[in-house]
Structures are given as C-alpha cells and as structure tokens.
Amino acid sequence: MAGPDRKPTIIDVARLAGASIKTVSRVINKERYVSPDMQERIEKAVAELGYQPNMMARSLASERSNLIGHLYGDAGGPYTLEIQVGLLNRCRAHGYHLMIEEIDYRSPNVEQRASAIVNQMRLDGVVLTAPVTDNPIVLRILEDAGVPYVRVTPQQESETSPSVRIDERQAAYTLTQHLLALGHRRIGFIKGKANHTATILRYTGYCEALTDGGVAVDPVLVEQGEFTYASAVPCARRLLDQPHRPTAIFASNDEMAAAVVAEAHNRGFSLPANLSVVGFDDTPLAEMMWPPLTTVRQPVREMAETAADILIGLLSQRGKVDWPKPVPHQVLAHTILLRQSTSRPPGKA
Amino acid sequence: MAGPDRKPTIIDVARLAGASIKTVSRVINKERYVSPDMQERIEKAVAELGYQPNMMARSLASERSNLIGHLYGDAGGPYTLEIQVGLLNRCRAHGYHLMIEEIDYRSPNVEQRASAIVNQMRLDGVVLTAPVTDNPIVLRILEDAGVPYVRVTPQQESETSPSVRIDERQAAYTLTQHLLALGHRRIGFIKGKANHTATILRYTGYCEALTDGGVAVDPVLVEQGEFTYASAVPCARRLLDQPHRPTAIFASNDEMAAAVVAEAHNRGFSLPANLSVVGFDDTPLAEMMWPPLTTVRQPVREMAETAADILIGLLSQRGKVDWPKPVPHQVLAHTILLRQSTSRPPGKA
DNA sequence: CGACGGAATGACAGCGGTGCCATTTCCACC
DNA sequence: GGTGGAAATGGCACCGCTGTCATTCCGTCG
DSSP states (O other): OOSOSSOOOHHHHHHHHTSOHHHHHHHHTTOSOOOHHHHHHHHHHHHHHTOOOOHHHHHHHHSOOOEEEEEESSOOHHHHHHHHHHHHHHHHHHTOEEEEEEOOTTSTTHHHHHHIIIIIHTOSEEEEETTGGGOHHHHHHHHHHTOOEEEEOSSOOOSSSOEEEEOHHHHHHHHHHHHHHHTOOOEEEEEOSTTOHHHHHHHHHHHHHHHHTTOOOOGGGEEEOOSSHHHHHHHHHHHHTSTTOOSEEEESSHHHHHHHHHHHHHTTOOTTTTOEEEOSBOOHHHHHSSSOOBEEEOOHHHHHHHHHHHHHHHHHTBTBOSSOSSOOEEEEOOEEEOOTTOOOOTTOO | OOSOSSOOOHHHHHHHHTSOHHHHHHHHTTOSOOOHHHHHHHHHHHHHHTOOOOHHHHHHHHSOOOEEEEEESSOOHHHHHHHHHHHHHHHHHHTOEEEEEEOOTTSTTHHHHHHIIIIIHTOSEEEEETTGGGOHHHHHHHHHHTOOEEEEOSSOOOSSSOEEEEOHHHHHHHHHHHHHHHTOOOEEEEEOSTTOHHHHHHHHHHHHHHHHTTOOOOGGGEEEOOSSHHHHHHHHHHHHTSTTOOSEEEESSHHHHHHHHHHHHHTTOOTTTTOEEEOSBOOHHHHHSSSOOBEEEOOHHHHHHHHHHHHHHHHHTBTBOSSOSSOOEEEEOOEEEOOTTOOOOTTOO
C-alpha cells in the first residue's frame, strides 16, 4: 500500500520481477523468446503494481500511435453516429483508439487543419466519410503523410485507396421499380445536396428504372433538396400542389421523406392511400414515423466495421508495400424495406 | 524540395533558425522571453519546413496529453451525437483532441476497461454522460488516477465533481401543467428506463404537477418504458385500449412519444383532436414527425460545451488544488416547445 | 562604478518506452 | 567433444520534446 505515489513504470515492473526492462517490454508486447517462468513472474509483477504501459511513450518510441481517426464533414445525423459505433467496435477489439475530428471541408484552412490532425497526432490510419471522402486536399495530405485511409463512400472506386459502399444506384433502381410495380406512373423525386455522389447515384437509379419501365422522366416531378427536412418542405409543397400531382414520391433520404409525409398530412391526405412515399437510408426515424416508411437500409454500422477491418488489417502488416494490389473495395448488401408508406395508387385498387 | 524525407523535428527547426531547440520550444508554446527578432526567425523556419510538433513526444515530456475523453454508456441516439458535437467544438477551440470510448457499464470488466482507457492514454480530463455518470467503479478509477471529470447528468449534485444539467423535474412539471391548463385530467405517463435518474425526475415532475393541480395520480395511467420506441409500443397499447382512456399522454422521451403517436394513428385517431401527446428532449425526430411534437428542449450541445469549458478551464490552471470550492454546477435553461401534438381534450372545445 | 535583477538564450537530463545488437545458455547434431 | 544455431535475456542509444537550471547580456540604481 505504501510504495511510490506515481504511476508505476516499466522500470518498477522490471525491478520487482527481477528482469530487464527489455524483457518486460517483450511480455507486454507478446513477443517471442520469453521463458514461461519469466513470463509468469513478470505478469505477476504487472498485476501487483497495476502497471499500465504509457501509450505516449510507446508511441514515441515505436512510431505507432494505435490511434485511428474518423474524419467527417457534416456533423450530423444518425449516419455519423452509426459509423462511429461500428468503428469503435473494431477499434476496441484490436486495441486501437478512436479519435474523431470534424473538419469543415469548405473552410479555407482545411489544409492546415487536416494536416494538423494527421501529423500532430501521428494517426496510424484514417477512415473518411462523405463528403470529406471527395476532398482532394484532404486526400493529398493523407497521401503525403503516408497515412493509410479507407473511404466509406458510394463514389467511384479509386486506385489509390480502399473503399466500402453499397450499390446506391441499384438500390434506388429497385426501390423505383417497386413503385412502378405497384402501378405508379407519376413518381416525384427529391434530390439530395448537389454534388454529393450519393445524390447523383440515387437519381440515376430512379431515372434508369423509369426509363426501363417505359416511363419518361418528367422534370416537373424532380425537385432539388439538400438532404434535410427543411430543404424538402418547399419541394414537397411544389410537388403536392401541382394540378396533376404525383401519386408517389421518392425522397433521396428519410429525413426528406418525413417532410413529404408531413406536408401530405397537412393537406389531409391519407397515407399511403392517397400518396406513396419512399425514402433512403433507414434511419431510426423511418420506423418511428407514421406510416412507417418504405426505404432502403444501408448497413452503415457494418460498413464502418468493414472499413475498420480493412484499415487495421493493413496496419498490422505494415512494412510491406503500400496497398495490396489491387486495392480492396467492398460492396455490402443493401435491403429494401417494404413498410407501410407505399401502396397502389388511388383508383387502381 | 530535396531535404530529408522524414518529418521535420524541432531540431531541424532550431538548426535552420540558428537557435537552440529550447528556444524553438518556447515559441511553439508561446512562452515569454523570446525576442521579436528570434521569434520571427523561428516562425519562418517552422513555416518553411512545415514543422508540426509531435504530440506524443510533447505529451511524454510534459505529462499533458491534450486529450479529453468522452465516456458514455448506451451507444445510441442523437443525444450522444449532440454531446460530441458540443465537446468537439470546445476541444477544437482550445487545442484539445477528443477521444471517445464506449464503455459497457454492466460488463464485469468495466473496471479494467475504464482503467485502461484512463491510464494508458493519460487523458487530461473526461466528460461523462449518463448512465456512466452513475457508475461508482468508473468514478473511483477516475478519482484514483487523479483525472478531473465533469458529469452531464440530471442527478443529484455531488461534492466531488462538477456537473451540468437542466432541471428535469421542473421541465416535466411545466409540461404537465401545460396539459392541465388545456383541460386534460386523465393524463397517461410512460416512464423511462428504471433506475435512470432522468426517469425518476421526469416522473416526479409529472406527479407533482398533477397533485398541485388537484388531480390524483392514477397508477392505471402510468406505464414503464425503457426510453425506446419498441418498449413504448405495448405501453401505448395498454393506455389507448383502456375503456376510459387518457386524453393526453406524456412520454418520457420523444422516441416513446413517437410510439404513442403511431399507435394512435393505427387506431384512426386524429391528433391532437382525439389525443394529445408530449415528449421530452426535442430530438430531431420531434419536428419531423406528424404532428410535430410538443416537447421540452434540452440544450444538449450547450450542455456539452459547458462541460468542456468547465473541464478545460480547470486543466488550464492545473497545479492548483483539485477543484475550486465549491465545485461548479451549472443548470442550463430548458425550453418548452409547444408544437401541434397538443390541444384541448375532446368535448372541451 | 559595481551590484543587481530581469530578459533572452542555451545545455542537458530526463519522460517511458522500443529497436537493434550483443551476450549467454542450452541443445542437437555431426 | 566441438560447433552451429535457436532460445532467452540484457544493454544502450534514441524517439522528439519539455523542465530545470545555468549563463550571458543588458539597463538601472544606490
């Protein structure tokens, strides 16, 4: 109980176990060439002292920080949170710690900030989520610093870094087909934020499904939103107030779908009888709203876990060449969730 | 362009600027006693080399990690995310980095894990959110390690650590009063997870308001939920299927309120005409559902920012006694948000 | 004019580990 | 019995920075 007040160091352990610090280090790091006897003595000493290796010292000496960073752009949403949960799961399992950094990708000093994050903290690896995934400055900094990174993004697969995604185009295609199959012909669409890759892919899927189904894409039925509830309200209004209004609306994410639903309720429509609505993402909101929303589930958590696995897998074999060729790309399965916000269009019972 | 390949160190800067590394260190740390001339030379050298101090080395030498941890229990929800956004804001502003760690407070090795997090990473300070705030093991470890922490929790204020909260009892009281003022007399209540402090306080506020308003608390109208949508579904059913059913329902959080709303819709009720519903927290869901939910807004982000401020404020004056006496406790203002899920009870127009 | 105090700078020893390179011990094998 | 090599251990420099304690260089003051 007496003993020195400060935290025990490896030296204390070595002394107590009657070994050299180097040998203690070996035990801590599970290296080979330690006799069972010695190992036991050292482990006992560690336990007795409650010794915990100092990460800082470890990192300094070994050039490995055991830190993984999550760089993301828009603070918000359940998406980011799910990503973190997934990352955390894997980090914990593999002895890494997670450092999260929001980065304003529009700000003029992204460069400075990204560089500070990466270089000062000496992150071992980084996971990027949209829209940071598309920022060339950030990517360059990571490349320059030689920090491996994995991107979680629906974007075009790249030669230089691994990525994890679902097939967003296909998902949107299938979801649109579902509406067509129900008999809808006038299907409104609310796009996401301009320039986001997801926006483009989801819209493409919608267009292709219509075309393949023999329905022309009508620009009057396409609105530009920004992935937020508020942004979708005016879109929903314009769509619903048209004289010849759509019988179904495909919103590019669940939040915007919620806005459509709210506007429909406001007008006294009964859903889905008067109007079918579908969203995208399957955020918690989707099943909490009324009627529960037909949408497509993106396995966000699994995607994050996969990203972490790829990253950690690489880190563990560092010293090799940069990336295995070809660079790994994972496409995870999505799920179309048919809930109660869709039905046959009015008059086509 | 040529130059050494490795990242520049303080030594390179010193050499280039013709100064000692100690002086460079002074400039980096904005210490006093550096001549303007010297300062300029060094800053120029730093810029030229793109020098970034190595946090690991810094931490090791200075015994300060510039790391703040967020320890939380239940992965989920917009709450955790908002907290992180708030913390991140402050961390960024003050040069700290945020390390997030989920900790399973029920697991048998909480102790080991909490200790590992705190001691290995040498966190400078920690912010706790419920329900980790109430875990004596974790608290003890923090105390033992001498790591200052701030709790974001409605719980009883403690002598030993600062806290940030809103007056949950009062908020619930006011919200209940609102329902009473509208003319409701049979007001159902769905409690949160047992043993959570918030659960108790919200329920207490409800009971007190009823009593003060001359209405007896009817146990038939009180259900036990767990703060989740799913847990509230059966509660809502029991409440709504009673022969003499309540005209209003107070759910202990927004998610559970959403469940009530969904069940009401299922029964073809029109809201709020047939049933008033209120929630608690003002999660994004509250304004995205239909009808938009009357609830009480907890300024979660500000609470996190306040917690961070308290913590950082303390860290900056380290070397003093532990905590200033008395330990700071902040109570932030909540806001009752009257939206469209409440109205006079049927028949009392 | 010498003493003295503050400003400006530097030397050097750690902080607590790991990497690299001995060194010692112990066998197996010829 | 000599020898080569793997197993087991230790010594020590060093990772990149800060804390502590000189040291130098003034300007001021009695």
